[in-house]
Amino acid sequence: MRILVVEDDPDLNQQLCAAFEEAGYVVDKAFDGEEGHFLGDTEPYDAVVLDIGLPVKDGISILEEWRREGRDMPVLLLTARDRWSDKVQGIDAGADDYVAKPFHMEEVLARLRALVRRAAGHASNAIEIGPLRLDIGANKVTLDGASIKLTSHEYRLLSYLMHHNGKVISRTELTEHLYDQDFDRDSNTIEVFVGRLRKKLPDGLIETVRGLGYKLSAE
Amino acid sequence: MTKSVSIFTRIFVATAICLVIGLGATAWALSMVYARALERNIDNVIESQSDQLIGSILDEDDPEDWAFQDIDPRYQELGSGWYWQITNIEGQPLATSQSTFGVDVPDLEAPFDEQNRRRADVRDADGILQRVSERKLFTQNGNYRVLVTANWDELNSDVALFRNQTILALSAVGIVLALLAAFIARLSLGPMKELREEIGRVKNAEAEQIEGIYPHEVAPVKNELNALLSTNKEIVRQAQNHVGNLAHGLKTPLAVLRNEARAKQQIESSMVRTQLSRMEDIVQRYLQRAQMAARSQLQTQHTPLNPAIDLLLAAMRKIHHPIAYHWSGTQTERPLSVRMDAGDLDEVLGNILDNAGKWASTEVRISCQFTGERVEITIEDDGDGVPHQKLKTIAERGHRLDESTQGSGLGLDIVKELVQLSGGQVKFDCPKDSGLAVCLTLPCRLG
Numbered sequence A: 001m002r003i004l005v006v007e008d009d010p011d012l013n014q015q016l017c018a019a020f021e022e023a024g025y026v027v028d029k030a031f032d033g034e035e036g037h038f039l040g041d042t043e044p045y046d047a048v049v050l051d052i053g054l055p056v057k058d059g060i061s062i063l064e065e066w067r068r069e070g071r072d073m074p075v076l077l078l079t080a081r082d083r084w085s086d087k088v089q090g091i092d093a094g095a096d097d098y099v100a101k102p103f104h105m106e107e108v109l110a111r112l113r114a115l116v117r118r119a120a121g122h123a124s125n126a127i128e129i130g131p132l133r134l135d136i137g138a139n140k141v142t143l144d145g146a147s148i149k150l151t152s153h154e155y156r157l158l159s160y161l162m163h164h165n166g167k168v169i170s171r172t173e174l175t176e177h178l179y180d181q182d183f184d185r186d187s188n189t190i191e192v193f194v195g196r197l198r199k200k201l202p203d204g205l206i207e208t209v210r211g212l213g214y215k216l217s218a219e
Numbered sequence B: 001m002t003k004s005v006s007i008f009t010r011i012f013v014a015t016a017i018c019l020v021i022g023l024g025a026t027a028w029a030l031s032m033v034y035a036r037a038l039e040r041n042i043d044n045v046i047e048s049q050s051d052q053l054i055g056s057i058l059d060e061d062d063p064e065d066w067a068f069q070d071i072d073p074r075y076q077e078l079g080s081g082w083y084w085q086i087t088n089i090e091g092q093p094l095a096t097s098q099s100t101f102g103v104d105v106p107d108l109e110a111p112f113d114e115q116n117r118r119r120a121d122v123r124d125a126d127g128i129l130q131r132v133s134e135r136k137l138f139t140q141n142g143n144y145r146v147l148v149t150a151n152w153d154e155l156n157s158d159v160a161l162f163r164n165q166t167i168l169a170l171s172a173v174g175i176v177l178a179l180l181a182a183f184i185a186r187l188s189l190g191p192m193k194e195l196r197e198e199i200g201r202v203k204n205a206e207a208e209q210i211e212g213i214y215p216h217e218v219a220p221v222k223n224e225l226n227a228l229l230s231t232n233k234e235i236v237r238q239a240q241n242h243v244g245n246l247a248h249g250l251k252t253p254l255a256v257l258r259n260e261a262r263a264k265q266q267i268e269s270s271m272v273r274t275q276l277s278r279m280e281d282i283v284q285r286y287l288q289r290a291q292m293a294a295r296s297q298l299q300t301q302h303t304p305l306n307p308a309i310d311l312l313l314a315a316m317r318k319i320h321h322p323i324a325y326h327w328s329g330t331q332t333e334r335p336l337s338v339r340m341d342a343g344d345l346d347e348v349l350g351n352i353l354d355n356a357g358k359w360a361s362t363e364v365r366i367s368c369q370f371t372g373e374r375v376e377i378t379i380e381d382d383g384d385g386v387p388h389q390k391l392k393t394i395a396e397r398g399h400r401l402d403e404s405t406q407g408s409g410l411g412l413d414i415v416k417e418l419v420q421l422s423g424g425q426v427k428f429d430c431p432k433d434s435g436l437a438v439c440l441t442l443p444c445r446l447g
Helices: A010-022 A031-042 A057-067 A082-091 A105-119 A152-163 A170-180 A189-200 B007-059 B152-203 B220-262 B268-297 B305-321 B340-359 B411-421
Strands: A003-004 A028-032 A047-051 A075-079 A098-101 A126-129 A131-137 A139-141 A206-209 A213-216 B085-088 B093-096 B119-121 B129-136 B141-152 B322-326 B337-338 B363-370 B376-379 B425-429 B439-447
Touching: A003 A010, A003 A031, A003 B439, A010 A028, A010 A105, A028 A031, A028 B141, A031 A057, A031 B305, A057 A075, A057 A082, A075 A082, A082 A098, A082 B305, A082 B340, A098 A105, A098 B305, A105 B152, A126 A152, A131 A152, A139 A152, A152 A170, A152 A189, A152 A213, A152 B152, A152 B340, A170 A213, A189 A206, A189 B152, B007 B085, B007 B129, B007 B152, B129 B152, B152 B220, B220 B268, B268 B340, B268 B411, B305 B322, B305 B337, B305 B340, B305 B363, B340 B363, B340 B376, B340 B411, B340 B439, B411 B425
Parallel strands: A003 A028, A003 A047, A047 A075, A075 A098, B322 B363
Antiparallel strands: A126 A131, A131 A139, A206 A213, B085 B093, B085 B141, B119 B129, B129 B141, B337 B439, B363 B376, B376 B439, B425 B439
16 A cells, blocks of 8 residues: 655654554655645555645645546545634545644554545455455454464555455556555566465465456455 | 713703803893883982972962872872972971871981982881982972982882892703703714714624714724724734644644654653643643634624534545434524634534544434524434433543543533533433433524
């Protein structure tokens, strides 16, 4: 899952990025409104954490522009102004949720997870596909009730496939959502990780759709 | 400081004093003129009577043939104080008026002048003040003294009567004029009264500015006051903005510090966390205080209820997905507006709706009842509700019923304060022993 963090305070930005990375997300960062708007407009993110008070261009304007341009990724607003009139204004502009500063990092993480999950069409915090179960809150995958040991890259790949189960996901999409913008898109690491995952999972769970990509299916 | 006398009293008292002096002087002057006129008249009567008597003496040589005429009928009235008497030069009476019968005509002690006349005001034996005029007459047949009197007391009592009647009439005029002055003063001070009432409305937060059209003497005062009010409001607004900016500005570093303390799970960081919580609480509290102060300045705004709830519900449905929020509108002919600033209404409803969304199992129901001057909004969730014994403490500052969910415990406390400030009420209830029902009663109007 690839997240964009737009926050002008370098320390807070760094803390948010560290916490998201620790939780298994791939994170891109921006420090002002213009950079944030550009990244959100050009890269495919699974969610954006957006501060309202930003230099160059404020968060609400960025959000409105994204929505006008048809960018529909879930957006979590960070705001120091926590009156309901401010929150309603943010949500009316297209935000999906808000967190008021100063916040507990756990809360931001919980809300972000919920947004990503909801955007993928899942109602609960656990996604089950056949014998596989992904506990989003705990970053844990179990197979028939037994925990599977996964590296962070493997976890991200499986988590993305499970969030979008039943859909064919192209290699490009996987690369875009599992690696940050500096990643070399031509490398074949996706194939390598898919191969490793297949060894840890029952046969046929990850299907290869020739010429199109991969599909996770319990059938 | 002693209380200053009102302008009305000043105008009334000053007018009354002027009226008393003016009318008093008028009464005195009129009495004087009347007295002078009477005096001249009486003197004329005396002179004419003298001339008449002298004429009769000169007409006939023999005193037996003298025939006298009275100028005034009072010379025939016994003891009237109007007498005449003709004596020889030694003073022995030869003839008298009919009124002189049995009366001692007063003697004059003053000497005769060059024209053989003398006059004086003398009180007679009966105590009547008389004007006495005496002339010496020298004829071929003999020498005489002709004495004529007039009742001066009558003149005095006439003048007194006139004076009394004048005072009475002028007093009536004075009272009418004083009432008129009071009426004019009231009329003139009308704009001042209106201004005072308008200032009262501003003070009671029923109006932002002094309204109305005033005469050009008062209009500058109104304009200056309005300018002062605007300046004051702007200063307060700026001060609140600064407090707000300061508090909001502190929130980002606080967030950084809190996360840093969380990241470093060392023993000393628990102290850091405690202090951070305190700082956050202080920032939040003073921010609220500044906002409350701003609110208490003015409670004149009305905010349409339907659009406010609709916007909030759109947000709630996103935030608390998949909880269903049911709301059928105010059901009134005209739009219903609540007497509350738009931001405050959002804050009150937002906090309650957010709470309901947090605790609901599947749905939140919002209903409303309009009772003429008030609207009762009920927000019910289908969650587990609150134990009855805890309902009373639900809206206390910093009190949290469930520590496991996010929140500062300030939400319902803010709701309570804002609702009370607007003159409304908030009640918490668990009607079916499940789910919390929050009942808001707010002042409102149609349109």
